[in-house]
Amino acid sequence: MFDDTLKIVIRKFAGKMISLLPLVFAVITLTISALSLPVNGGSGTVTTNADADIPSSAQLTISPSSINFRNANPGAVLTIPANENPVSVTANAQIGEQSLATLTVLAIGDLISGSDGIPIENVTWTATGSGFVPGTMNKNSPVSAGSWQGPGEHIGTFSFFMGNSWSYSTGNYSQTVTYTLTAP
Amino acid sequence: MRFKIIILVLLALSLTFVGANSALAVDATANVTLSATVTSIAELTLSTATVSFPNANPGTVPNVSATENGATITAHVRTGSSTPASLSVLAADDLTSGSDVIPMTAVSSTTTNTSGTFFTTGAIPWSKTAPVTLGGGASGSYTGTVNWTLANSWSYATGNYTAAATYTLTAP
Numbered sequence: 001m002f003d004d005t006l007k008i009v010i011r012k013f014a015g016k017m018i019s020l021l022p023l024v025f026a027v028i029t030l031t032i033s034a035l036s037l038p039v040n041g042g043s044g045t046v047t048t049n050a051d052a053d054i055p056s057s058a059q060l061t062i063s064p065s066s067i068n069f070r071n072a073n074p075g076a077v078l079t080i081p082a083n084e085n086p087v088s089v090t091a092n093a094q095i096g097e098q099s100l101a102t103l104t105v106l107a108i109g110d111l112i113s114g115s116d117g118i119p120i121e122n123v124t125w126t127a128t129g130s131g132f133v134p135g136t137m138n139k140n141s142p143v144s145a146g147s148w149q150g151p152g153e154h155i156g157t158f159s160f161f162m163g164n165s166w167s168y169s170t171g172n173y174s175q176t177v178t179y180t181l182t183a184p
Numbered sequence: 185m186r187f188k189i190i191i192l193v194l195l196a197l198s199l200t201f202v203g204a205n206s207a208l209a210v211d212a213t214a215n216v217t218l219s220a221t222v223t224s225i226a227e228l229t230l231s232t233a234t235v236s237f238p239n240a241n242p243g244t245v246p247n248v249s250a251t252e253n254g255a256t257i258t259a260h261v262r263t264g265s266s267t268p269a270s271l272s273v274l275a276a277d278d279l280t281s282g283s284d285v286i287p288m289t290a291v292s293s294t295t296t297n298t299s300g301t302f303f304t305t306g307a308i309p310w311s312k313t314a315p316v317t318l319g320g321g322a323s324g325s326y327t328g329t330v331n332w333t334l335a336n337s338w339s340y341a342t343g344n345y346t347a348a349a350t351y352t353l354t355a356p
Contacts, residue, residue: 055210056209056210057210058210058211058212059212060212060213060214061214062214062216065214065215065216065217066216066217066219067216067217067218067219068219068220068221069218069219069220069221070221071221071222071223073225073227074225074260074262075227075260080220087216091212092212111218111220113222114265115265116265118220118222123218137218160218162220166260166261166262166323166324166325167323167324167325168222168262168323169222169262169263169264169265169322169323170222170223170224170262170263170264170323170355171222171264171265172219172220172221172222173219173220173221173222174217174218174219174220175217175218176215176216176217176218177215177216177218178213178214178215178216179213179214179215179216180211180212180213181211181212181213181214182209182210182211183209183210183211183212184209
C-alpha cells in the first residue's frame, strides 16, 4: 500500500520535472548563444535586451597590413619612413566602464633575409589618435601601442620608420608583428 | 528527486559557464608584415686628390714620404654577407716626365685602420697593369690613414714626374 502510494507520487513528480525540461533547454540555449557573440573580425549586429549579460568583445583593424621600407643611402637618409605611412588603426572594445582595453605589439623576430638580420628594434612608430602611443618594436616582450578605459571605438594612425645603417647586408628583409587588443 | 538534481546541476553548469565567460579577457589580433629592401651602395672619400713626393738624396733617403701622408680615407659600403666589398687602386701609367719614366711599382701605400677593420695593413706596391687590392670586408663604415712612399734611386733622371691613379671601392 505504502509502495503503491510512493509510486504514484514519484510518477506525478517525474511528470512535472519532464514538463520543465523545455525551460532547462531554453536556459542552456540562451547561455550558449551568449557565449558565441563575435570576438574577432567580420561585421554584423547583435541585439540584446538592456539587462542582458554581454561578455567583453574586441575588434582590431590595421590597414594596410603590409608595411614596406624602401632602400636608401645611409649617408643621406638616416631614418626611412614606410611607403604606406600613415597606417589606419581601428580598435573596438566592448568592455565595462571601469575596464581598461590595451593594445600591444610583439614582433616574431628580427627583420630576416636568409641568414642576415636587421634588429627589429630599428623599427619605430609614431601615433595619432586618442589613446594610441608611439613605441619601438621588440621581439622579446609586447610593447604598448595604446590603451583606453571603458567601451568605445578608437580610430588612429601609426607611422612606421626604420633606422638606416651602413652595416646592413643587402637583401629583402621581412618579419611579422602581431598586434593584440585585449578587452578584459 | 533525481530529475530535480539533474535540473539543478544543469542550471549550475550554465551559470558557471556564464560566470567564467564574463571573467575572461578576450583578444583581437591583427598581423602586420614589415618588409625592407637593402641594395648595394659604396662611397669612398680620400682627403687629398694629389700626392707629391719631394726631391731627396737617394744616399740618405731611400724612401721618400709623400707630403700628404696621414691623409684620411673613408669607405662606406653596403654589400651582401657572402660577397665582401673590396678596395683597389690602379695606376693609369708609370710616373712620366717627358720620355723619362719611374716605374709605378716604386710607389707604395700603407693604410692603417682607425675605425673598423677594412684596410689591408703593410706597404703595398702599386701597379699600372692590374688593380692592387688595398682592403675589403663586410657592410659597414670604415676609416683609415694613408701614407705613400716612393722608393728613391740614383737611376732616376731629373724632371717633374706625374701619373694618375684611381681608387675603386666595389660592393658586389
